[in-house]
Amino acid sequence: MSKAHISEVWTYFTIYDAENVNCKLFDKKYSRKGRTTSAMRNHLEAKHKKEYEELKKREHEKQDAAKINSLASSSRQCTKTDLKQMSLSDCVEKNKKWDNNNTKSLVLDNLIGEMIALEDLPFSFVKCLGFVRLINQVCPSYNLKSRQYFTSFICEKLYGKVKDKILELIKSFEKLALTTDIWSDSCSGVSLISFTCHGITNNFERKMIILKAEVFNDGRHIGENIAAKLETMLSSWEIPKENVLCIVRDGGTNMKKGISLLSIKNIDCLSHQIQLFVKEGLKSQESIIAAINKCKKIATHFHHSNVAQDELVNLQEKLNQPKLKIIQECVTRWYSNLV
Numbered sequence: 598m599s600k601a602h603i604s605e606v607w608t609y610f611t612i613y614d615a616e617n618v619n620c621k622l623f624d625k626k627y628s629r630k631g632r633t634t635s636a637m638r639n640h641l642e643a644k645h646k647k648e649y650e651e652l653k654k655r656e657h658e659k660q661d662a663a664k665i666n667s668l669a670s671s672s673r674q675c676t677k678t679d680l681k682q683m684s685l686s687d688c689v690e691k692n693k694k695w696d697n698n699n700t701k702s703l704v705l706d707n708l709i710g711e712m713i714a715l716e717d718l719p720f721s722f723v724k725c726l727g728f729v730r731l732i733n734q735v736c737p738s739y740n741l742k743s744r745q746y747f748t749s750f751i752c753e754k755l756y757g758k759v760k761d762k763i764l765e766l767i768k769s770f771e772k773l774a775l776t777t778d779i780w781s782d783s784c785s786g787v788s789l790i791s792f793t794c795h796g797i798t799n800n801f802e803r804k805m806i807i808l809k810a811e812v813f814n815d816g817r818h819i820g821e822n823i824a825a826k827l828e829t830m831l832s833s834w835e836i837p838k839e840n841v842l843c844i845v846r847d848g849g850t851n852m853k854k855g856i857s858l859l860s861i862k863n864i865d866c867l868s869h870q871i872q873l874f875v876k877e878g879l880k881s882q883e884s885i886i887a888a889i890n891k892c893k894k895i896a897t898h899f900h901h902s903n904v905a906q907d908e909l910v911n912l913q914e915k916l917n918q919p920k921l922k923i924i925q926e927c928v929t930r931w932y933s934n935l936v
Contacts, residue, residue: 605655609641609648694740705739710750720744720751763806767834770796770804776845776866777827779818779852788813790823792830808834823855831859848873875931889926889934899923 609621618637641649695702713722721744722728732741742750767773773796781788792809809830816822831838843862846852847869856863879885899905900923913920927933 605652605659609637609645609652693738695738697740697742702739705736706742706746706750707755710747710755713747714751714755720748723747763808764835766798766804766806767794767796767836769798770840772796772840772842773836774842774845777852777856778847779813779823788818790826792827794834794836818851820851820854820858823851824858827855827859872929872931879931879934892934893926896923896925900925 620640638649638652641652709723712718713720723741723744729741732739773794776793776795777791779788779790789810790813791807794804794806794808796804798804813822813826827844831841838859838861841861843864844856844859845866846856846863848865853863879889899909906922909923910920924933
């Protein structure tokens, strides 16, 4: 029993002798064997209900006040301790930026570079306000580098590390196959050539690696230029021609001639051949072409009208149908007309 409780109980009793007290409410002697306050509290609870409730209320109020004072005192003590521990040198060190050669700084450089490469982010991402604020909050000591730094870092250091691992993987293939294609990018106005490797590891795991996707700036897309470009790609990745089972290509005569000049077996892409067959077959059916053209007009209308799209959604909701959208034809995928 706390001292606060004892003092509150004694407001209703006075000492009579060593083992007895006098109840002020009854004005008569009351036994207090054991010299504790338990018997006194039991007497109040049994004989004086109102006074007993008042007693408990006052006790609770004192307990709450004592807890608040204890927490405040503890908080003040912690604050004083923290302030005492934070010296001037510690404060300066905490706000000091890391040197670019700092081990922790180099680790963060590498992680940010990998993030840009893996997520295909623009190099300017490192100067975005949200990213800068995040870095300053999470790691204020880190000196965030410029986009030029990460351009050099990814294109030289990180690319070199990844290339070495890919070279090891390619050399582990007993045989491999390649696919290549040339296409024009309407946005940039340049032609691109791709070079993809396919192989199976010793653990029978299939791997597909895009080795190149670069600008084709070697003049016209004639067979000789294509052959020279592919020869350079094979050399840069240390791929012997005898290790290549075949190269898969489209049906263009320039691609056929270019790969034939390399003296490597090459075959037509089956998907591309099916695309050409179906496309020519559809052209011979006027009724199908008319239906496709009508569907194109409908799809174009919905893609250019938000009102039409909203009406379509409302109609589907009224009929309890799944909310579907009008799709457009993809000229390089014949089956897009059948979906």
